[in-house]
Amino acid sequence: MRKSLVFFVLLSAIVILGCAQQAPEKPSETTPVATTPEVYHLTILTGGAAGTYYPIGGAMANIINKYVYVDGVEATAVTSGASVANARKLGSGEAELALLQNDIAYYAYHGIEMFKDNPIKNIRGIATLYPEVIQIVTLKDKGIRTIYDLKGKKVAVGAPGSGTAVDALQILEAAGINESNTHFEYLNFKEVADALKDGTIDAGFIVAGVPTSAVMELASVRDVYIVEVPDEIYEKLKEKYPFYTQYIIPAETYKGLDKDVKSVAVMAMLATREDIPKDIIYKVTKAIFEHTDELVEAHQRAKDITLETALDGMSIPLHPGAEKFYKEKGLI
Structure with a gap:
């Protein structure tokens, strides 16, 4: 009798252990299941x-x-x-x-x-x-009226290694201007404005949406002039670099800018x-x-x-x- 009881207890334990190791029952359809959507x-x-x-x-x-x-x-x-x-x-x-x-x-x-x-x-x-406009900024009293007038002057072409510097050199090259006939300075936007204000450069390139705050601040204390990039320069650029577009800087964009100015732009x-x-x-x-x-x-x-x-x-x-x-x- 004692052996039978021991056998029954052991058998019951095995059955209970086996049930515990089975996969849990599938939750009913009414039971909410937490899920994390893939994002x-x-x-x-x-x-x-x-x-x-x-x-x-x-x-x-x-x-x-x-x-x-x-x-x-x-x-x-x-x-x-x-x-x-x-x-x-x-x-x-x-x-x-x-x-x-x-x-x-x-x-x-x-x-x-x-x-x-x-x-x-x-x-x-x-x-x-939207256009990031190439703005060739100078002062009215410098007497620079066309891009060709930049030859032989002190021109800021952008910060070293910047996209602005690359754009400026491409545009100047199309006009026959390079480091052999013109003095280039490598300055950022703020430095360009400060150097024009102080008279240490004759013109500078700024590539940004218009109006640009650096140019606006300069125009509040000096008579600025934006140099045109004429059609023939744009056509030369477009042949070689497909990313350029033509852009008109509207009159009154800056204080004292009394007429529209043709330029070129790259695009954001x-x-x-x-x-x-x-x-x-x-x-x-x-x-x-x-x-x-x-x-x-x-x-x-x-x-x-x-x-x-x-x-x-x-x-x-x-x-x-x-x-x-x-x-x-x-x-x-």
Whole structure:
């Protein structure tokens, strides 16, 4: 009798242990199950917090989070070193989207200028946004009236290694001006304005949206003059560099500017990487162009962001997702 009892106890323990190791029952349909949706995160590289790229990039992130998050996409805009740094970070996979100038994107893709021997072949275009205008600034009393008058003068061409410096040298070369016949200074925007104010240079290049605060401040204390980039120089540039567009700086943009001035511009643009899924870039492109009013609320430069001009000056291959959107809209 005692052996039978021991056997029964052991058998019961084995049965209970076996039941405990079985998979738990499937919860009933009325039992809520906690799930974590898969989210594809996009980092948007912008520029310095005081610049134009940062508020516009932040507004783009907000648009994505409001209108594309439901499809499993979210975005964060971060400050950065702007165009050149952004192109390099896209290439290394440190971000998914970036704001940069279309000339810098062109250099990166083709491995020239500051990207010589280090091309970024995975960079792809989404849209061009607004013009970054080449402004050749001088003072009225300098007597400089045409781009050809710069020969033999002291000309600031931008900070060392900057996109501005590259643009300035290309434009001057088209006019027959180089370091053999003209003195070049390498100064940033503020330094250009200060040097003009102090009379240590004759003219300087500034590449930015208009009006530019550095030029506005200079015009408040000096009579400024913006030198025209004539049609023949634009045509020469366009033959060699597809990213340039023509731009008219309107009269009254700056104090004392009493007539329209022809110039050229590069374009701020939104770029991405080749490997970002087509469907995601399609949704991002669509959301941005359906809500450009929210971009304008962030910065007035966004008034120039339109679907009609989204491919103006596009200097690198389009991402397939953006291409799909533009085909639907009949732009390509």
